[in-house]
Amino acid sequence: MTKPTPSQLRSYAADLRGCAREQRRHAHSCEALLHDAAALANDDTWMGTYASQVNTKISHWVKGLHASAAQLRTEAKSWDSLADEFEQKAAAAD
DSSP: OOOOOHHHHHHHHHHHHHHHHHHHHHHHHHHHTTHHHHHHOSTTTOOSHHHHHHHHHHHHHHHHHHHHHHHHHHHHHHHHHHHHHHHHHHHHHO
């Protein structure tokens, strides 16, 4: 395998940054997915055993989506770091 050229490294870095941006958008979408449902899932909206069960389920789903969003952001950050490394290698090779 040949060593990538500085322009290839910069291209890889740009691609990674694009993927990281997309990943952060997905993270935001995950967090927003059940926002409206979670806002309505309270005792002011409805009461009773079934309502309580549904509220609990929604709460668990929201927590899971927030955990997924955090994981997506962590991955995006690592891609940004790798892009930084590629750009530093490209600058050093110039």
